[in-house]
Amino acid sequence: MADGSPTGRLTGPLHVIGAGLLGTSLGLAARRQGLEVWLSDVNPEHVRTAVSLGAGEPAPTDGVAQLVVVAVPPVHIAEVAVAALATGAVVTDIGSVKAQPLEQISDHVDEADLARYVGSHPMAGSERSGPLAASASLFDGRPWAVTPHVHADPDAVTLVEELVALSGASAVRLSPVEHDLAVARTSHLPHLLAVLAAGQLTDAVPEHLSLSGQGVRDVTRVAAGDPDLYGQIIRANAGVVGELLRSLRGQLDELIDAVGAGSSDDLVEILNRGVSGTRIIPGKHGGAPIETGPVYVLVPDHPGELARLFGDIGEIGVNVEDLRIDHDPGRLVGLVELQVEASAAERLRSALEARNWTAHR
Ligand SMILES: NC(=O)C1=CN([C@@H]2O[C@H](COP(=O)(O)OP(=O)(O)OC[C@H]3O[C@@H](n4cnc5c(N)ncnc54)[C@H](O)[C@@H]3O)[C@@H](O)[C@H]2O)C=CC1
Numbered sequence: 001m002a003d004g005s006p007t008g009r010l011t012g013p014l015h016v017i018g019a020g021l022l023g024t025s026l027g028l029a030a031r032r033q034g035l036e037v038w039l040s041d042v043n044p045e046h047v048r049t050a051v052s053l054g055a056g057e058p059a060p061t062d063g064v065a066q067l068v069v070v071a072v073p074p075v076h077i078a079e080v081a082v083a084a085l086a087t088g089a090v091v092t093d094i095g096s097v098k099a100q101p102l103e104q105i106s107d108h109v110d111e112a113d114l115a116r117y118v119g120s121h122p123m124a125g126s127e128r129s130g131p132l133a134a135s136a137s138l139f140d141g142r143p144w145a146v147t148p149h150v151h152a153d154p155d156a157v158t159l160v161e162e163l164v165a166l167s168g169a170s171a172v173r174l175s176p177v178e179h180d181l182a183v184a185r186t187s188h189l190p191h192l193l194a195v196l197a198a199g200q201l202t203d204a205v206p207e208h209l210s211l212s213g214q215g216v217r218d219v220t221r222v223a224a225g226d227p228d229l230y231g232q233i234i235r236a237n238a239g240v241v242g243e244l245l246r247s248l249r250g251q252l253d254e255l256i257d258a259v260g261a262g263s264s265d266d267l268v269e270i271l272n273r274g275v276s277g278t279r280i281i282p283g284k285h286g287g288a289p290i291e292t293g294p295v296y297v298l299v300p301d302h303p304g305e306l307a308r309l310f311g312d313i314g315e316i317g318v319n320v321e322d323l324r325i326d327h328d329p330g331r332l333v334g335l336v337e338l339q340v341e342a343s344a345a346e347r348l349r350s351a352l353e354a355r356n357w358t359a360h361r
């Protein structure tokens with residue numbers, strides 16, 4: 001077993017504390033690369049489930065892991081990380097906010113132990129929780145913030161960045177404060193806006209809800225996330241999120257004026273700002289955003305049809321950038337929306353039609 005001292009080379013064992021969505025996904029990703037993974041959780045059922053999925057083995061009662069990953073809800077991160085540092089291991093947490101746990105941990109450990117703590121945050125997840133929602137490919141191609149504090153041991157930082165690479169993600173190094181500013185804008189505020197958009201649906205009558213299309217599903221998806229978890233995340237970043245919300249209040253007033261104004265100029269200016277925002281979100285693997293276009297395909301609601309469609313797309317040789325499926329309320333068919341590189345959309349549509357699929361753009 002490793003003695004836990006940072007060597008800058010990730011050989012394991014990796015101890016994941018918190019076998020929920022994130023922890024189990026990480027265990028699966030690390031096992032995929034052959035690393036020894038130990039799992040623990042306050043809920044023994046979650047460990048059993050994660051083990052049965054192949055995410056690792058129950059953590060032994062003794063022995064020091066090389067790297068401990070704390071994957072528990074935000075309010076428990078500091079206490080779990082402090083206990084893990086006492087074992088001599090390098091410790092990272094994957095919580096969604098970084099300045100607050102660092103401050104709490106710093107209050108309870110000496111500088112030598114603190115040097116082995118390096119916070120991090122994978123920008124990957126879903127609105128579901130628990131080990132059954134886990135996936136080995138959750139982190140593939142995703143950004144993963146690594147947020148060393150000024151006294152962090154460089155070897156410990158390297159070890160955490162190796163974990164990121166081994167999980168299929170790309171490390172983005174930021175200070176904890178910078179990170180919290182970034183996620184307030186890219187994650188916490190969008191989450192709260194999705195909550196408001198979804199919440200106002202609860203006032204609608206069922207006949208009106210029957211007109212729900214893909215747009216409302218797109219803007220409300222993340223609002224289904226566990227309110228307890230998101231409450232903790234947002235409260236841990238309350239200062240920055242509060243500032244953004246106050247700025248948004250001003251923008252909401254401007255929007256109300258623009259909607260009621262005689263001319264549409266101001267409204268179009270606001271709508272254009274939205275278009276600009278969508279265009280600067282980086283593409284997959286942090287690359288430049290690529291322009292995609294949709295191809296819609298009618299798929300009979302029978303077992304095996306989706307596999308046949310994807311087999312055909314694979315043979316046609318077009319990469320699918322994104323995908324969603326809508327069900328036709330009146331017929332036993334699904335409408336599959338494929339997002340592909342814009343320049344390949346027409347080629348894909350005509351090749352699918354040639355293979356007897358009903359496809360349009
Ligand atoms: N859900 C998401 O999409 C993302 C979540 N995160 C962060 O990852 C962390 C975990 O979130 P999820 O996996 O989504 O939650 P989850 O609810 O699926 O899993 C959390 C697990 O921690 C366990 N746990 C709670 N207190 C514990 C303790 N004191 N010791 C050991 N185990 C304990 C729970 O039993 C549960 O199995 C959170 O800090 C969250 O901010 C980060 C990125 C994305």
Ligand SMILES: O=C(O)C(=O)Cc1ccc(O)cc1
Nearest residue numbers: 096122123124125126127222
């Ligand atoms: O569901 C999504 O699209 C997400 O963006 C998931 C997510 C949730 C919380 C985080 O701290 C990071 C990522």
